[in-house]
Amino acid sequence: MAEYRKRYAFNCEYYDVAADLIRPYTLFYYLSDGTIEMFDERTKRCFLKRTTFPLDLDALDIDRHVKIFGRQLKIVSYGDAFTKTAFDSVERTYAMIKPGTFEHVPSIISRIEESGLVIHRLKSARMSEEIAGRLYKEHDGKSFYPNLMKMITSEPMCVMELRGEGCVKRWRDLMGPTNPETAKRENPRSLRALYAKNITYNAVHGSDSSSSAERELGIVFGDDGKCPLRSTASATPFCTCVVILPHAVKEKKVGSILQHLDKSLPSNAFISAVQMFTLTPEQTKEFYAVYEGATPEYSAMVRHLSSDSCVAVCISSESEEIVGKMREWAGPKDSVIAKAIRKESARALFGYDSVQNAVHVSDLVEEAPVECGYFFKLLQ
Known part of the structure; x- marks a missing residue:
């Protein structure tokens, strides 16, 4: 076998915060002995000589990040055809939490994470008639088609791309039989047994094959990777922003x-939008602009938030008190302190320190709508 077929190659970028530059590297992983090597594309020189490193191959993918001796690299493309063939073979499927089931999004996402499947893309959305017509074109003309279209465009929903070995079958097994009554008898722990209302509002949908998954993902998330569906972020008088940070996303939390x-929301507030984002360092600096010069952790915060996917959440309410209540829910910014004095807070339960502290929440009433707008308007 030729030497280039004995190793994987990835084109990567490293954001140098101090210099405010993006530096390109090629990362090599040698299959024979698990060693890695890095080549600096800017200087055309070896940056890291071949050395042993515990690289997690399951975590490698386009737009994902890998930390090499403290240096956070973003994978932007595969370095050769051999690597592309090896990593593009990971199975993926289209998953949908249907209208009428939006209140159960937290529980369903938790079940997906527990199953071992990876959520690669996620967006709460409203299905347009045009997109729905393309998705269900094969049913056009059938007796149930009008009710199907009415259901799918009626209320907020959630669309996802799931990845993992055998994910088409695994997701369908997790959903359970199409008829919820059958699901209750045959698989009482399935999602449809737990959350479906009837055979039309049967909680969830999943592609029936890999080919169907490719077609449906292309329609819903766009062939160019830009989802054409409208966000569900609600225009209530007040809102606040919660961002689940990359370390918590990677840990499937x-x-x-x-x-x-x-469980912590007051009766006058609700989750109106949820979406997964992968921010560039420049976007992260824009979002964290108020912290520059105001907190010593600023640079580390920028590196972490831009290091991998995060999940933004819009909380809508009738009262401006929601901003303060979400700060209380999050707890002290340093998770070490939170564990000592606010043991039931989010940062105590899911965070580690003052940077990897699980969640960002809006600090001030006037900042909250700006932060929600950044994710759910500007980045759409």
């Missing part, structure tokens, strides 16, 4: 944090 959040 999104569902648990959303469940903890949902």
Whole structure:
């Protein structure tokens, strides 16, 4: 076998905060002995000589991040055809939490994470008639088609791309039989047995094959990667922003944090939008602009939030008190302190320190709508 077929190659970028520059590297992983090597594309020189490093291959993917000896690298593309063939073979499927089931999004996401499947893309949305028509084109003309279209465009929903070995079958097994009555008899722990209202409002949908998954993902998330569906962020008098940070997303704690959040909301507030984002360093600096020069952790915060996918949550309410209540829910910014004095707070339960502290929440009433707007308007 040729030497280049004995190793994987990834084109990566490193954001140098001090110099405010993005530095390109090629990362090599040698299959024979698990060693890595890095090449600096800017200087055209070896940056890291071949050395042993415990690289997690399951965590490698386009737009994901990997930390090499403290240096956070973003994978932007595969370095050769051999690597692309090896990593593009990971199965993916389209998953939808249907209208009428939006209140159960935290519990369903938690079940997905517990199953071992990886949520690669996530967005709460309203289905347009045009997109719905493309999705269900094969049913056009059938007797149930009008009711199907009415249901799918009626209320907020959540669309996802799931990844993992055998994920098409695994997601369908987790959903359970199409008829919720059958699901209750045959698989009482399935999502449809637990959350479906009837055979039309049967809680969830999943692709029936890999080919269907590719078609449905292309329609819903766009062939260019830009989801055409409208966000569900609600225009209530007041809102606040919660951001589940990359370390918690990677550790599959999104569902648990959303469940903890949902139980803590006052009666006049609700989760109106949830979406996964991967921010560039420049976008992260824009979002964290108020902290520059105001907190010593600023640079570390920028590196962490831009290091991998995060999940933004819009909380809508009739009262401006929601901003303060969410600060109380989050707890002290340093998770070490939170564990000592606010043991039931989100940062105590899910965080580690003052940077990897599980969640960001809006600090001030006037900042909250700006932060929600940044994710749910500007980045759409």
